[in-house]
Amino acid sequence: MASQTPWTDVHAKVHRSLRSRNLLPCGEALLVAVSGGQDSMCLIRLLLDLQGKWNWRMAIAHCDHQWRRDSVANADYIEELGKIWQVPCYRLTAPQIPKTEAAAREWRYQVLGEIAQTDNYGYVVTGHTKSDRAETLLYNLIRGSGADGLTSLVWSRPIFGRETETKPILVRPLLEITRQETGEFCQQRDLQIWEDSTNTDVSYARNRIRHQLIPELANKFNPKVEQALAQTAELLRADVEYLEQEADELYSLAMAPAPCNNSYGVNRHKLKSAPLALQRRVMRRFLEEVLRKGTNFEQVEKLTRLIYAPNRSQSDPFPGGAIAQVEGEWIWLKFPPQVGDEAN
Numbered sequence: 001m002a003s004q005t006p007w008t009d010v011h012a013k014v015h016r017s018l019r020s021r022n023l024l025p026c027g028e029a030l031l032v033a034v035s036g037g038q039d040s041m042c043l044i045r046l047l048l049d050l051q052g053k054w055n056w057r058m059a060i061a062h063c064d065h066q067w068r069r070d071s072v073a074n075a076d077y078i079e080e081l082g083k084i085w086q087v088p089c090y091r092l093t094a095p096q097i098p099k100t101e102a103a104a105r106e107w108r109y110q111v112l113g114e115i116a117q118t119d120n121y122g123y124v125v126t127g128h129t130k131s132d133r134a135e136t137l138l139y140n141l142i143r144g145s146g147a148d149g150l151t152s153l154v155w156s157r158p159i160f161g162r163e164t165e166t167k168p169i170l171v172r173p174l175l176e177i178t179r180q181e182t183g184e185f186c187q188q189r190d191l192q193i194w195e196d197s198t199n200t201d202v203s204y205a206r207n208r209i210r211h212q213l214i215p216e217l218a219n220k221f222n223p224k225v226e227q228a229l230a231q232t233a234e235l236l237r238a239d240v241e242y243l244e245q246e247a248d249e250l251y252s253l254a255m256a257p258a259p260c261n262n263s264y265g266v267n268r269h270k271l272k273s274a275p276l277a278l279q280r281r282v283m284r285r286f287l288e289e290v291l292r293k294g295t296n297f298e299q300v301e302k303l304t305r306l307i308y309a310p311n312r313s314q315s316d317p318f319p320g321g322a323i324a325q326v327e328g329e330w331i332w333l334k335f336p337p338q339v340g341d342e343a344n
């Protein structure tokens, strides 16, 4: 069969991305997330075509959110394809129907990561494309995100935690391929696609970006707008990675070694001479680690302002009731005492 596989531009582009970025090294085990949509159908077929060159062990994972009436038929189809292509297939069904897209995504990554860990797949692979990258950039731009959000669709990242080398690693090898190209590829290869009816529902902001905003921008401003936006994301990504490395170092220098009486400290003296971009990143990380949730712009700004504030200045409360107070060269994020704390 492999000898009959036509070598297309799409094969060449993906092979090049894999090689130049060392995304999915030779001989590794890949768990390929296949929804049945055109992007992930293109992905699995391409990776199977390239498997001989890279010597991967491969399996398919399909997640059934039980959202659509045809979701069982969709999962059956993926399982059948696995049999035809002789690739093991994991069929995962959500224990409860997720209420939102975000909840579905969270469950999906969690369960894909767990299977990869248990059955030793070093890589979980998804079919995100250049078009997704352009849409994500616009989506987050409109919401007021910083550079990190604009570049959130990265080529690879660990599924769990922050350490870049920690497996399983999530990899998106199609970020150089547009949705038009994945559609054409599936047509050429006669691959049946399972359309997700929610993809055309313009009550979702993401779909309005895809079906209305991008075509409008392409018509009126730049016919290659997808390419341009994806390029912006790529350029910004390198900037973000550099800033994050610098922020890592500063963060470990500035943090108090341990919390003390329900208070968490950051040394503002160590932050004073740093550029604002790094001060904000350190403060954001500090808040995220202490509050254990995502932060917003106002919260980070509130804390960053204390770097230069007079001694004994304090903030208004953060979520959970913590207040930040300046004591000499330290800023302490202090939580109100819990019931029973004083008894000890």
Ligand SMILES: Nc1ncnc2c1ncn2[C@@H]1O[C@H](COP(=O)(O)OP(=O)(O)OP(=O)(O)O)[C@@H](O)[C@H]1O
Residues within 6 Å of the ligand: 032, 033, 034, 035, 039, 040, 061, 062, 063, 064, 065, 101, 105, 108, 125, 126, 127, 128, 132
């Ligand atoms: N039900 C599913 N089962 C397996 N894989 C899936 C499923 N849904 C999505 N994926 C994987 O995720 C990729 C992106 O899909 P989609 O754009 O629909 O997800 P998303 O929720 O927007 O993801 P993200 O937020 O990470 O961009 C698909 O190409 C596929 O690899």
